[in-house]
Structure formats: structure tokens, C-alpha cells
Amino acid sequence: MNELVKEWIHKAENDLLDAENNLRCPQIPTDTVCFHCQQVAEKYLKAYLISQDKSFPKIHNLLRLMELSREIDQDFSKLKNNLIILNDYAVEIRYPDDWFEPTVDDAKEAFELAKEVKEFVLLKIK
Numbered sequence: 001m002n003e004l005v006k007e008w009i010h011k012a013e014n015d016l017l018d019a020e021n022n023l024r025c026p027q028i029p030t031d032t033v034c035f036h037c038q039q040v041a042e043k044y045l046k047a048y049l050i051s052q053d054k055s056f057p058k059i060h061n062l063l064r065l066m067e068l069s070r071e072i073d074q075d076f077s078k079l080k081n082n083l084i085i086l087n088d089y090a091v092e093i094r095y096p097d098d099w100f101e102p103t104v105d106d107a108k109e110a111f112e113l114a115k116e117v118k119e120f121v122l123l124k125i126k
Contacts (some may be wrong), residue, residue, distance in 0.1 A: 001125060008029065012043035019111050030107040037110035038062070038089035044121040045069060050107070051125045060090040065070045079120060082113040 019036040022029055038060075045065040049056050052072050057067065062083040069076040089102075089110060102110070 001053065005125065007046050008043050008047035008050060012040050012047065012118065015039040015043065016114060019107075019114065023107060023111060028104055028107060030102040030104060033107040034086075034089040034102045034110045037107075037114035038086045040114035040115040041079075041086045042090070044118050048124055062087040062090070072125060075124070079117055082102050082117055086110060086113055086117075 015036040018110060019033045019040070022033045022036075041062055042060060042065065045062065046056060048069055049065070049072075054068060056068050059065070063080070066076050066079055066083050
């Protein structure tokens with residue numbers, strides 16, 4: 001595993017830790033948890049693409065990153081349902097213009113989905 005892939009994984013792990021820590025708070029910042037879970041998936045997908053020497057545009061769209069990954073390995077289509085849910089937490093959730101407040105259940109679901117993406121991608125990288 002090259003150094004750049006390790007750096008992307010490290011950043012993804014920080015996002016996962018941030019989400020996990022926030023889920024333990026008495027008042028859970030659900031929008032923050034969901035955003036960091038989207039970031040976990042995004043960074044793991046990008047780590048995979050880098051590990052395969054596949055270039056990608058500067059995007060946050062998880063479905064597009066999945067499609068780029070599928071060009072290498074069709075198994076990435078298995079992540080589609082997870083990525084559809086997480087994709088909505090990329091940009092819209094961060095700004096008051098399009099703001100909505102996810103529920104605690106939404107945040108917990110996003111965390112589980114992000115962990116599934118992580119586990120899937122790590123198996124593909126190794």
C-alpha cells in the first residue's frame with residue numbers, strides 16, 4: 001500500500017472517529033455525524049482508486065466514485081444502496097440554505113453504512 005493511500009485512509013479514519021465520538025454525546029449533532037460518515041465513504045473510495053492508479057475528478061459524488069471503481073471491479077456495485085443514502089450528506093447538509101436535521105436514527109444508520117463501506121474497500125485494497 002503506497003503512502004498516499006495510507007494518508008487517505010488515515011483521514012477517513014479520523015472522520016469515522018469523529019462520527020463515533022459525536023454519537024456518544026448527550027446531544028448528538030446529527031448533521032455533523034452524517035457529514036463525517038459521507039466523508040468516510042468518499043475518502044475510502046478515493047483511497048481505492050489511488051491504490052489502482054485510477055485518476056478521479058475533484059468530486060464528492062459517491063455514486064460517481066463508485067462507477068469509477070466499478071470500471072476496475074464490478075463488485076463495487078454492492079455498495080450502491082449505502083452510497084445512495086450517504087451521498088445526500090455531502091453538501092446539502094452543511095449549509096442552512098438546504099438544511100435539514102437528520103434524526104439520531106439517521107446518524108446511527110449513516111455510521112453503520114460508513115463502516116460497511118470501509119470494510120468492503122479495505123478488503124479490495126489488500
